[in-house]
Structure formats: structure tokens, C-alpha cells
Amino acid sequence: MKRQRLGILGVAVAAVLPVWTSGQQVAEIVAFTVPGTNPIVDPHAPLWRDCRPVDVTLLPQTIVVPQKPDAAVRQLSVRAAHNANWLAFRLEWVDPTRSDQLVLDNFGDQVAVELPVDPHGPAPSPMMGNPGGRVNIMQWRAAFQRDIDRGPPTVQSLYPNAWADIYPDQVLSVSDARAYTGALGVENPISRAAASPVLDQMAEGWGTMTVKPDQYAVGRGVWSDGRWAVVITRPLVSDDLNGPRLAQGDRTVVAFAVWEGGNREVGSRKSWSTWVPLVIGSVDVRKPEAGERRRR
Amino acid sequence: MAKVYNWQIGREMDYPFEGHRPQKQFAMVFDTNKCIACQTCTVACKTTWTPGRGQEYMYWNNVETKPYGFYPLGWDVRILEAHGVQDMSGPVYTGKTLFDAAPTGEVILGYLPEDIDYAHPNLGEDDCAGTMPQGAHLQLPHMQWMFYLPRICNHCTYPACLAACPRQSIYKRPEDGIVLLDQSRCRGYRECVRGCPYKKTYFNAITRVSEKCIGCYPAIEQGRQTQCTIACIGKIRLQGFLGKHDAPDEDNPMDYIVFVRKLALPLYPQFGLEPNTYYIPPVHVPPEFLRQMFGWGVDAAVALYRKIQEDKKLLAALTLFGSTPHIIHYFRVDGDDAVGYDAAEKELVRVPLHEPLVIREAYDRAHDAYRTNIT
Numbered sequence: 001m002k003r004q005r006l007g008i009l010g011v012a013v014a015a016v017l018p019v020w021t022s023g024q025q026v027a028e029i030v031a032f033t034v035p036g037t038n039p040i041v042d043p044h045a046p047l048w049r050d051c052r053p054v055d056v057t058l059l060p061q062t063i064v065v066p067q068k069p070d071a072a073v074r075q076l077s078v079r080a081a082h083n084a085n086w087l088a089f090r091l092e093w094v095d096p097t098r099s100d101q102l103v104l105d106n107f108g109d110q111v112a113v114e115l116p117v118d119p120h121g122p123a124p125s126p127m128m129g130n131p132g133g134r135v136n137i138m139q140w141r142a143a144f145q146r147d148i149d150r151g152p153p154t155v156q157s158l159y160p161n162a163w164a165d166i167y168p169d170q171v172l173s174v175s176d177a178r179a180y181t182g183a184l185g186v187e188n189p190i191s192r193a194a195a196s197p198v199l200d201q202m203a204e205g206w207g208t209m210t211v212k213p214d215q216y217a218v219g220r221g222v223w224s225d226g227r228w229a230v231v232i233t234r235p236l237v238s239d240d241l242n243g244p245r246l247a248q249g250d251r252t253v254v255a256f257a258v259w260e261g262g263n264r265e266v267g268s269r270k271s272w273s274t275w276v277p278l279v280i281g282s283v284d285v286r287k288p289e290a291g292e293r294r295r296r
Numbered sequence: 297m298a299k300v301y302n303w304q305i306g307r308e309m310d311y312p313f314e315g316h317r318p319q320k321q322f323a324m325v326f327d328t329n330k331c332i333a334c335q336t337c338t339v340a341c342k343t344t345w346t347p348g349r350g351q352e353y354m355y356w357n358n359v360e361t362k363p364y365g366f367y368p369l370g371w372d373v374r375i376l377e378a379h380g381v382q383d384m385s386g387p388v389y390t391g392k393t394l395f396d397a398a399p400t401g402e403v404i405l406g407y408l409p410e411d412i413d414y415a416h417p418n419l420g421e422d423d424c425a426g427t428m429p430q431g432a433h434l435q436l437p438h439m440q441w442m443f444y445l446p447r448i449c450n451h452c453t454y455p456a457c458l459a460a461c462p463r464q465s466i467y468k469r470p471e472d473g474i475v476l477l478d479q480s481r482c483r484g485y486r487e488c489v490r491g492c493p494y495k496k497t498y499f500n501a502i503t504r505v506s507e508k509c510i511g512c513y514p515a516i517e518q519g520r521q522t523q524c525t526i527a528c529i530g531k532i533r534l535q536g537f538l539g540k541h542d543a544p545d546e547d548n549p550m551d552y553i554v555f556v557r558k559l560a561l562p563l564y565p566q567f568g569l570e571p572n573t574y575y576i577p578p579v580h581v582p583p584e585f586l587r588q589m590f591g592w593g594v595d596a597a598v599a600l601y602r603k604i605q606e607d608k609k610l611l612a613a614l615t616l617f618g619s620t621p622h623i624i625h626y627f628r629v630d631g632d633d634a635v636g637y638d639a640a641e642k643e644l645v646r647v648p649l650h651e652p653l654v655i656r657e658a659y660d661r662a663h664d665a666y667r668t669n670i671t
Contacts, residue, residue, distance in 0.1 A: 066462070066487060067401035104411040104486065104499040143504070155349055158501050164352055180348035183479040183503040190483045191503045207463050209483070264408070267485035268462055 027054045029254060031080035031087055033281040040081060040088035041220045043229035048090050051079040056256055058271035063127060064206050068269035072260035076111075076273070080254075082281055087246060088233040089113050091256065098223045099261025100142035103158055107261040109142040111221075113232045115278075117202065119244040119252035126255040126275045128203040136243045137201045137209065138217040138232050142261065144193030145221045152192055197221060198232055202242040206268075216240050236280070246280050254278040297395070300454060303541040304565040304591070305389035310396065312403060312459045318473035320537035322451045322511050323550050324525065325560045327576040327617065329601070330532040333359045333421065333444040340527030341448075345510065350502025353414045356509035357524045359446045363585065364420035367447075368413035371495040372564065376588070378405055382566050386592025393568025394456065394493055403460045408490040414498075443578035446532070448524060449496040449509035450563065450571030451475045457508070460491030466508075472537065473572065474511035482506055493567045519623050519638060531618025536625065538572065547626045549613040549636070557610055559597050561590035576601060611649055620645040 032051045034040070040047070056078050060071035072095075079090040091111050099109045116124055117134040124133025147153070155162050169177040178185040184192065189199060189211040200217040203209045216238050221230035236246045244252065253275035259265040299308045300315030341357035358367045366372065375394070382391030397405040424440040432439060451468075455475050458466040465481040466488060468474070477488070477497065482505035488497040489506060497508040512522035520526070525535040536550040544555035553560050553574070560574035577586045577594045579601055586594040604611050612634035616624055622644045624636035629649075636645045659666055 062401065064462070065401055065403050066460070069401060102484070102504055103501040104414070104489065105408060106411075107486075153502060155352065155502065162352060166347075167349055168347055169349075180351075181503070182348065182350070182500055182507055183482065183505040186480045188480055188482070188503070188505060190505060209463070267483065267487065 027056075028277045028279055029054050029056075029078055029080050030279045031082045031281055033248065034081045034083050036083040037085050038083075039086050039218050039233050040083060041218055041231050041233055043090055043092075043220060043222050043231045047081060048079050051081050051090070053077045053079050053092075054276070056273045056276055058256065058258060058273050061257075061268055061270050061272055064268055066267070066269055068263070068265055070263070071265055071269065071271035072263040073258040073271050076256050076258060078256065078276075080278065082236060082246075082248070085235055085237075086233050087236050087280065088231055089254070090229065090231050091258075092227060092229045093258055094226060095223070095228050095260055095262070096226045097260075097262030098142070098228075100146040100223075101153065101158060102143050105264075107259070107264050107266045109223075109228060109261045110139055110257075110259040111228070111230050111232070112137050112139040112257045114138075114255040114257070115244050116252060117242055117244055119246055119250060123253050123275055125205070126253075126273070128205055128209065130205050132204070134202055134204050134242065136234075137203055138219075138234060139199045139201060140197050140219050140221055140230050140232050141193070141199065142197075142221060142223070142228075144197035144199075147193040148195075148197055200234070200240075200243070212240070212242055214240060216243060248281045250280040252278050252280075302393075302454065302568060302570045304562050304570050305393070305568060306387050307389065309393050309454075309568050311454045312395075315454070316470070317453065317540075318468065318470050320471075320539060321453065321473035321572055322516065322535075323538040323554070323572045323574065324448065324522070324533060324535045325550065325553050325574045325576065325617075326446050327532045327614065328443055328445065328578045329576060330530045331359065331444040331446055332530055333361065333446075334529060335359055336527050336529050337446060337524035337533070340523040341509075344512075344523045346507075348502075350500040351498075351507070353417065354498045354500065354507065355417055356496070356498075357446070357448045358417055359444055360418075361421045361423060361442055362445050362581075362589075363425050363442065364423040365418070365445070366420060367417045368409045368495050369416065369419060370413070371409070372493075372589075374407055375405070375493045375567075376564075378407065379567075384566060384587050384592055389566055389591075391566055393566070395454075395459070395568055403487075404456050404491045406456065406460070406491045406493065408486060409495060437580055441578075441581050443581055445575075446524075447494065447496070447563075448522075448573060449475065449511070450494055450569065450573045451509075451511055452572060453570035454568065456491040456493060456567075456569055457488035457497045460487040461485075462487060469513075472511075472513075472516060474513050474516070475508070476510060476513070477506060477508050479503075479505060479507070493564065493569070494571070516623070520621055521623055525618075526621040528618055534613075534617045534624070536623050545626075547628065549616060549624055549627045552609070552627075553613050557600065558593050559600050559610065561593050561597055564589060565591040608649065615647050615649055616645065619647045 034047045056076045077092040115136045129135035168180040196218045198217040198219040200212050200215045217234045219232040257272040259270045297310035298314040300311045346354045394405045424442040426440045465478045484505040521535040525533040539545050539551050544551035560576045562571045579598050612629045615634040616636045625639045626637040634647045
């Protein structure tokens with residue numbers, strides 16, 4: 001299921017944090033079984049109607065600096081589903097401002113799903129993992145979604161009245177002009193969406209977020225009527241050593257984070273959840289209520 | 297927070313990382329009395345490093361007019377206002393640094409400029425400090441004041457950009473103290489833009505990460521001064537390396553000007569970053585303004601500059617400004633010449649302390665013509 005290979009692997013700098021041994025027990029998220037073998041990416045697909053949403057409470061990140069104590073998003077509606085090959089999360093939240101163009105004082109909307117790389121061991125810290133407790137963080141970015149839907153940013157798209165006489169890439173060879181392209185020239189994975197609006201990443205604590213050289217996660221986000229609906233999907237099983245291997249009936253945990261770009265949230269200025277129990281189409285979840293359709 | 301020693305404020309201060317001074321420190325001295333804001337430095341930097349897409353309004357080097365010029369808009373008055381009035385009597389600074397003044401949940405007291413604040417790099421250019429009354433005519437000294445402030449990244453000993461970055465994407469080179477921003481590692485959080493009080497890190501909206509002055513390190517590594525320095529037509533700059541503040545080398549022109557004679561002063565030392573570009577203060581500007589901008593040493597520096605004709609060695613150090621594209625590591629006075637040497641003590645340049653005087657007669661016999669005074 002390997003989708004692509006990126007050129008950059010950042011250096012992980014680990015912070016010392018204890019292994020997360022207990023978490024607040026909130027509602028369980030059940031990934032319902034749906035038919036099919038292809039990636040589940042459409043947030044408006046009919047299958048989501050069959051999946052019961054769970055409201056996950058988010059809190060502002062106030063453990064490390066810098067912080068944004070007035071982080072805007074406090075509740076995330078989460079649905080989960082899996083088919084034969086893929087595990088998908090549908091995340092929906094209220095966001096009156098669609099923020100998908102980045103300039104100095106415009107920040108992008110983002111949402112992330114975090115899973116322990118070892119789904120069967122003791123859960124690492126929900127706060128981006130800890131040394132030895134590696135987590136897989138799949139982050140959807142509104143700016144990447146816009147790159148894919150409408151093309152990457154240009155100076156004219158960001159600043160319609162801008163004018164420059166000449167750029168190096170207009171007069172130099174590609175290799176010579178590369179020196180003037182900054183992070184794009186060194187293939188920083190933050191600079192542009194590749195084939196997916198989701199960045200597949202790993203971390204072992206604060207400041208260690210690293211985009212994986214091999215990208216497995218995909219997804220799609222749609223903004224309408226003041227709400228984002230985003231699907232983030234990854235293979236249940238792959239040859240990814242930095243992602244969980246999951247099967248029907250497995251129990252693990254999942255955590256979430258949201259950045260409201262319109263509120264200038266970025267990096268550690270965000271709202272997040274603690275671990276929430278996650279069941280992959282388990283047989284021991286509660287029975288469907290009368291008249292409710294559900295497939296396991 | 298670690299305790300580090302900041303010689304500019306004469307005391308220890310809190311900093312998020314332990315203090316490790318580089319083997320030598322990239323530094324620059326500007327003689328503000330000679331700058332005419334021709335922006336040749338700005339253009340030299342721009343064409344060398346920032347002509348790319350997303351860098352249109354990014355000036356790693358800029359020259360602004362004080363008191364009303366700013367790039368970005370209001371950068372210093374905004375942070376000064378947030379910092380509040382501090383005791384600038386010195387020589388030990390007792391006020392708060394920007395690290396001391398950090399609000400809860402922040403590494404440093406800072407602010408994020410608006411995008412539009414970068415849209416007018418020459419706003420306030422040539423505006424003087426006050427108005428002229430009706431009927432005013434030129435007097436000496438001038439009735440109003442202004443001066444030009446050339447600026448690059450200060451390559452601070454305790455950089456705020458480095459401290460503010462949650463990912464440690466910014467690092468300070470141990471070999472020369474140049475502060476660099478890793479274009480592979482940055483994730484575009486803009487914490488460095490918010491944290492740097494000098495606003496010398498910039499967000500590139502096309503690459504979506506931040507960028508900053510690189511101290512022309514490819515040139516530096518070849519023994520060559522920065523582009524902005526060697527392009528300066530007014531010869532107002534000298535770029536070199538500072539040694540130890542507590543054991544200065546009198547033969548190093550940077551050490552001599554900054555540490556020994558204290559003629560050149562740091563920009564806003566009260567912020568606590570130990571910035572490493574140094575300014576010979578403009579002699580005609582009210583001392584209260586200069587004290588806020590360059591610290592408590594300005595009165596002595598201005599007095600020293602006014603008598604520089606009598607100070608042969610200091611004059612020699614200043615005479616070497618703009619005399620060679622190579623980095624001058626050592627200098628000495630040889631008769632009536634100032635001589636600069638490279639790191640291997642090989643002579644780089646020899647400059648007379650005084651230009652030879654040539655008098656040209658008003659009437660040119662050879663051409664049977666009268667010369668007008670065209671200098």
C-alpha cells in the first residue's frame with residue numbers, strides 16, 4: 001500500500017515523558033465494518049450514515065510553550081469505519097472561517113489523528129508520544145486540500161496585484177534556479193501537498209514530529225456551511241514500520257488535535273484530546289438499537 | 297531556563313538553552329554617520345539571496361530612516377511599547393529582558409506582524425523628527441534630525457528566533473556564530489517571526505516556511521566579507537569576527553572597536569539577545585533617543601567619535617572599512633597607513649590614514665578653460 005516516497009526525513013529530537021499508563025475513560029469509538037477494499041476518502045459517502053458519531057472533547061494545549069489558551073475548537077464529532085484493507089476516521093467540527101491560504105498572518109485549518117505505532121503495547125503519551133513510545137500522526141491540512149483541488153499557491157493567487165520583473169527560474173536552468181526556491185528546493189514536505197492532503201508522520205515526544213519517508217495515509221476534506229468534514233484513512237496492514245498493524249477485533253487507542261487557522265492556531269497552539277478507546281469492528285460492542293442499521 | 301552571561305547588559309540572564317559561545321562570532325560594525333541610505337547593500341543582498349518567488353518583500357538587509365522609518369512597519373516601537381519603560385542607566389542593566397517579560401505560555405515577549413506591515417519597506421524614508429516652522433532656513437547644526445539605520449540579522453549570541461522555535465529548526469554555528477534556519481526542518485509555525493524583536497526572520501508564503509539572513513556563509517567560509525558589506529559605496533561597514541568579550545584582541549579591528557574602545561554599540565541591548573551587529577551612533581541625534589536604541593554607552597561613543605582625528609589607531613580601524621572584500625582579522629598602524637591582514641597574518645590591504653590633498657587651479661592652462669566647482 002505504499003503510496004509514495006518523500007525525499008526528506010527530519011531529525012527526531014526526543015523529549016523525556018513518562019509512558020501514558022492511564023487515561024480518562026470516555027466513549028469508545030467503534031470502527032464499523034463496511035464492504036469494499038479501496039481507500040475510504042469521501043466525507044459525504046453514504047457509508048458514514050451507518051456509523052454512530054462520538055463527540056470527543058478537545059482542550060487547549062497548555063502543557064508546553066507556546067500555547068493558545070483560547071483555542072477555538074472544543075468538540076470533534078468522530079466516526080470510524082474500516083473495510084477489508086483500510087481504517088478511516090471521519091472528523092467533523094464547527095469552523096466558521098475556511099482557512100486554506102497561508103500568508104504570514106493567515107494560518108491553515110488542520111486536523112490530526114494519532115495512533116500508537118504498537119497498538120497492543122502500553123499506550124504512549126497522548127501528547128505526541130514519548131521516547132520509546134512512538135506514535136503515528138496523520139495530519140490533514142486545508143492548505144494541502146486546496147493545493148490538490150485548485151492548484152498550488154502562486155504569488156498572483158496570494159497577492160493578485162503583485163508584480164515582479166523577473167524570477168531566477170525564468171532565466172536560469174532548473175538546477176541553477178533551485179538555489180532560489182528555498183524549502184521547495186530541498187523538498188520540505190510541508191511546502192506542498194504531494195498526492196494527498198494528509199501528512200503521514202511519526203513522533204516520540206514534543207518537537208520530534210517527522211514526516212515519514214514513505215507515505216501511507218490519504219484523505220479528503222470538505223468545508224460547507226461553517227463546518228469541516230474530513231476523512232483520514234490508512235491501511236489496516238502495511239509494510240510501514242512506523243504505523244500500527246490492525247485487524248478486526250483489535251482494541252487500541254486514538255487521539256485527535258484540531259487547529260483553527262482563523263484563530264491563528266499552529267504547531268503547539270492547538271486543541272487536542274487525550275486517548276480515546278478504539279475498537280476495530282469488535283464483536284463485543286453494544287448491540288444495534290432497534291431499527292438502527294449497522295454492519296459489522 | 298538556564299543562566300547565561302550577557303556582557304552587553306553586564307549580568308546573567310535566563311535563556312531557554314545553556315550558553316555556549318562560538319569559537320568566534322560573526323559580527324558587523326556600521327558607521328551610521330556615513331550611511332546615506334542608497335540601498336546598494338539592500339540590492340546586493342536581494343539579488344544574491346532573495347530574488348525568488350515568495351521573497352518579493354523579503355529584505356534580509358534593509359536600511360530605514362529613524363525615527364519614522366520601519367521595516368516591517370513599527371517593528372521597534374511596537375516591541376518597545378509592549379516591553380514598557382525600562383531603566384537604561386547602566387552599566388548593569390536592571391530592567392527586564394524580553395525573556396524575563398515573556399507572558400504565561402510564551403517563550404519570549406513578542407508579536408506577529410501583519411502581512412501588510414512588510415508592504416512599504418521605505419515608509420518614513422528621509423522623514424525627520426519634527427516639523428520646520430514657517431520661514432525656516434538651513435542652520436548648522438540642523439534644526440531637526442534623522443539618521444539611517446542599516447540592518448541585517450544580528451546573529452545574536454542568545455537568539456530569540458532559536459529560542460522560540462519549538463522544533464529546533466534554527467541553530468547557531470559553533471565555528472562562527474552564524475544563525476541559520478534549516479529549510480528542511482522548518483514547519484512554518486512562524487514562532488521565530490513572532491519571537492525575533494528585530495523581525496529579521498521572514499515567512500515565505502510560497503514555500504510555507506520561514507527564512508532568514510544566512511550571514512553570506514558561503515562567502516564567509518572563503519574569507520570574504522558579506523555582499524552587503526563589500527557592495528557598500530559609502531564604506532560604512534566592516535564585517536569580521538569578534539573574539540572573547542573578556543579577553544579582546546587589540547589587533548582584531550572588530551574587538552578593538554567593540555570591546556576595547558566601545559565605539560560601536562549593540563542595537564537595543566535591553567532586549568537581552570546580545571545582538572552582534574554594532575552601530576557607531578549618529579553624533580547629531582538627541583542622546584535620549586540614542587540611549588534607548590543603543591544603550592548607556594552612547595554618550596562616551598559620541599564623544600570618542602568626535603575626537604577620532606586625534607586617535608590614530610581607532611582612525612586606522614575605521615579607515616579599513618570598505619577597503620577590501622576580504623575579511624580583516626588583524627590590523628595595525630604603519631606610519632601613516634592602516635594595514636589589514638587575513639587570518640594567516642598576510643597583508644590584505646594598506647590604506648593611507650589621510651587622503652593626499654590635491655589643489656586644482658580654477659584656470660586650466662592646458663585646455664584654456666575655467667573649472668567650475670563640481671567637486
